[in-house]
Amino acid sequence: xxxxxxxxxxxxxxxxxxxxxxxxxxxxxxxxxxxxxxxxxxxxxxxxxxxxxxxxxxxxxxxxxxxxxxxxxxxxxxxxxxxxxxxxxxxxxxxxxxxxxxxxxxxxxxxxxxxxxxxxxxxxxxxxxxxxxxxxxxxxxxxxxxxxxxxxxxxxxxxxxxxxxxxxxxxxxxxxxxxxxxxxxxxxxxxxxxxxxxxxxxxxxxxxxxxxxxxxxxxxxxxxxxxxxxxxxxxxxxxxxxxxxxxxxxxxxxxxxxxxxxxxxxxxxxxxxxxxxxxxxxxxxxxxxxxxxxxxxxxxxxxxxxxxxxxxxxxxxxxxxxxxxxxxxxxxxxxxxxx
Amino acid sequence: xxxxxxxxxxxxxxxxxxxxxxxxxxxxxxxxxxxxxxxxxxxxxxxxxxxxxxxxxxxxxxxxxxxxxxxxxxxxxxxxxxxxxxxxxxxxxxxxxxxxxxxxxxxxxxxxxxxxxxxxxxxxxxxxxxxxxxxxxxxxxxxxxxxxxxxxxxxxxxxxxxxxxxxxxxxxxxxxxxxxxxxxxxxxxxxxxxxxxxxxxxxxxxxxxxxxxxxxxxxxxxxxxxxxxxxxxxxxxxxxxxxxxxxxxxxxxxxxxxxxxxxxxxxxxxxxxxxxxxxxxxxxxxxxxxxxxxxxxxxxxxxxxxxxxxxxxxxxxxxxxxxxxxxxxxxxxxxxxxxxxxxx
Numbered sequence: 001x002x003x004x005x006x007x008x009x010x011x012x013x014x015x016x017x018x019x020x021x022x023x024x025x026x027x028x029x030x031x032x033x034x035x036x037x038x039x040x041x042x043x044x045x046x047x048x049x050x051x052x053x054x055x056x057x058x059x060x061x062x063x064x065x066x067x068x069x070x071x072x073x074x075x076x077x078x079x080x081x082x083x084x085x086x087x088x089x090x091x092x093x094x095x096x097x098x099x100x101x102x103x104x105x106x107x108x109x110x111x112x113x114x115x116x117x118x119x120x121x122x123x124x125x126x127x128x129x130x131x132x133x134x135x136x137x138x139x140x141x142x143x144x145x146x147x148x149x150x151x152x153x154x155x156x157x158x159x160x161x162x163x164x165x166x167x168x169x170x171x172x173x174x175x176x177x178x179x180x181x182x183x184x185x186x187x188x189x190x191x192x193x194x195x196x197x198x199x200x201x202x203x204x205x206x207x208x209x210x211x212x213x214x215x216x217x218x219x220x221x222x223x224x225x226x227x228x229x230x231x232x233x234x235x236x237x238x239x240x241x242x243x244x245x246x247x248x249x250x251x252x253x254x255x256x257x258x259x260x261x262x263x264x265x266x267x268x269x270x271x272x273x274x275x276x277x278x279x280x281x282x283x284x285x286x287x288x289x290x291x292x293x294x295x296x297x298x299x300x301x302x303x304x305x306x307x308x309x310x311x312x313x314x315x316x317x318x319x320x321x322x323x324x325x326x327x328x329x330x331x332x333x334x335x336x337x338x339x
Numbered sequence: 340x341x342x343x344x345x346x347x348x349x350x351x352x353x354x355x356x357x358x359x360x361x362x363x364x365x366x367x368x369x370x371x372x373x374x375x376x377x378x379x380x381x382x383x384x385x386x387x388x389x390x391x392x393x394x395x396x397x398x399x400x401x402x403x404x405x406x407x408x409x410x411x412x413x414x415x416x417x418x419x420x421x422x423x424x425x426x427x428x429x430x431x432x433x434x435x436x437x438x439x440x441x442x443x444x445x446x447x448x449x450x451x452x453x454x455x456x457x458x459x460x461x462x463x464x465x466x467x468x469x470x471x472x473x474x475x476x477x478x479x480x481x482x483x484x485x486x487x488x489x490x491x492x493x494x495x496x497x498x499x500x501x502x503x504x505x506x507x508x509x510x511x512x513x514x515x516x517x518x519x520x521x522x523x524x525x526x527x528x529x530x531x532x533x534x535x536x537x538x539x540x541x542x543x544x545x546x547x548x549x550x551x552x553x554x555x556x557x558x559x560x561x562x563x564x565x566x567x568x569x570x571x572x573x574x575x576x577x578x579x580x581x582x583x584x585x586x587x588x589x590x591x592x593x594x595x596x597x598x599x600x601x602x603x604x605x606x607x608x609x610x611x612x613x614x615x616x617x618x619x620x621x622x623x624x625x626x627x628x629x630x631x632x633x634x635x636x637x638x639x640x641x642x643x644x645x646x647x648x649x650x651x652x653x654x655x656x657x658x659x660x661x662x663x664x665x666x667x668x669x670x671x672x673x674x675x676x677x678x679x680x681x682x683x
């Protein structure tokens with residue numbers, strides 16, 4: 001009933017993304033060209049990948065602030081191995097490491113019942129420290145040109161194949177989340193963990209899988225980081241967790257869990273990546289980047305919250321009114337019988 | 340009397356274990372490096388993590404209402420550069436600039452608090468937005484300064500910087516005295532006033548608080564304003580201590596602050612906690628970092644032990660009180676015994 005009446009939360013984000021491009025395009029026409037739109041989307045690839053992982057966690061009602069460190073760590077591991085010529089091993093170990101960090105997070109949160117923000121803050125610190133241990137505080141450079149060129153390969157002359165791959169992952173994961181039985185557990189757990197438990201859904205297992213997916217996608221983001229950026233500093237990926245959470249929120253995923261979709265996360269990531277480009281096209285210095293991001297985040301979220309609250313209130317009134325009319329009509333029908 | 344006993348049982352227990360942890364730390368690090376025990380060194384180290392201590396005792400209020408504040412760090416930087424620019428480029432008296440800085444901190448906190456309390460958006464999202472916004476504003480403010488942003492504004496008058504660097508009897512730093520005064524002040528505010536009880540009630544059950552006549556929205560908003568005030572205060576002290584006003588001063592304190600608050604016994608779900616615990620936990624973390632670096636551990640590795648400490652201490656606390664763990668254990672035992680029967 002609720003679903004039928006309310007407008008999907010992603011629409012607000014899509015409208016906003018379109019407004020952003022059209023609005024800036026009115027001021028500077030070169031922003032609204034196909035080339036620029038493609039470039040903007042291409043540059044959002046790492047945000048998007050990490051955002052789909054973390055979306056699983058947020059939809060189950062938890063939070064993961066360790067993705068930035070995970071991305072940095074996997075990038076360092078992958079980068080150092082690729083530099084030494086072991087591309088396959090680098091990718092393999094990076095993915096395994098991402099899964100492992102996710103497993104530890106999931107274990108602490110689902111089994112030991114540590115609040116997720118605390119647990120992932122802890123692992124964030126630990127993993128960030130381990131990056132320094134692993135790299136000895138040095139930069140990882142001299143990534144082979146061939147590996148770096150991978151990120152520049154474009155399919156059909158437009159999107160990079162990284163972006164296509166990411167979109168494919170979004171579609172597959174979206175189908176997994178909405179169509180498969182296990183996939184639907186995530187929303188159920190996020191919406192009402194106790195209810196899910198009573199229905200026989202393995203709540204702890206679902207949460208662990210969500211965190212492992214978050215780690216895995218952060219690792220994929222790390223591998224892409226190696227290829228796109230080409231060098232890894234010990235502070236690689238710092239601040240990504242906040243940007244990605246912001247992307248999810250912009251895409252209509254509620255931090256209380258149970259609401260939102262991966263499509264939303266993708267759109268949110270595109271918005272996040274576009275903002276810094278918008279500033280360039282409007283002629284602002286990049287100093288304004290954070291200010292605009294902050295204002296947008298607050299405005300969109302507050303607008304959305306007020307809008308949804310109004311909608312819910314209106315629906316509640318409609319339901320009440322319908323109930324009153326219904327009971328009155330029932331009373332009228334029943335009245336003659338009593339006589 | 341009964342209330343007093345309950346307080347002793349629930350709060351002081353955890354706090355006494357923190358005191359124990361603090362003593363163990365001092366002892367162990369003293370054994371590793373005897374220089375650590377020299378009072379001048381030990382107390383002097385406190386200056387290095389005073390920002391975290393001060394911010395965390397104010398952020399405790401927010402967590403007790405069931406919220407979270409990850410914007411305090413950016414308010415520290417914003418205040419710092421704000422007073423720097425006011426003094427250096429606008430020409431306002433430094434102490435008046437500090438008062439404006441405090442007002443700005445309160446305003447920033449109250450703005451986020453307003454959105455949290457009155458629109459029902461999750462605190463994490465609002466303060467995330469706030470952290471972007473205020474760190475961005477700090478960068479914009481530097482544009483009004485004639486000094487390059489990365490250099491920071493320096494050249495503050497002697498008495499401003501000397502007061503913060505000063506020591507009572509040549510041993511106890513003034514910053515520690517300020518911190519203790521703040522702890523006493525916040526302790527009375529939180530545990531001994533009606534306002535403090537309202538803060539707790541908002542965290543325990545917001546609806547019940549609302550129905551019993553507490554203006555929950557005002558109370559929740561005020562906790563964010565308080566946390567902004569604390570961050571601004573920390574920003575001013577840090578500026579004076581370092582002698583430079585910079586935008587990125589409080590950039591990396593979010594993690595340690597939340598760690599300190601939670602390690603201090605405040606639940607992030609709201610309703611329980613206290614200022615004393617937070618203050619002790621902040622000292623535990625600070626001494627741990629300082630002691631390890633004195634023991635020769637690379638300063639860049641220090642996040643590892645802090646993270647481990649956080650996870651383990653919270654795991655122990657939750658394992659003891661959470662029935663779910665015991666349920667799991669029982670389930671495990673039952674499953675185990677069933678398997679054994681099958682084998683037999």
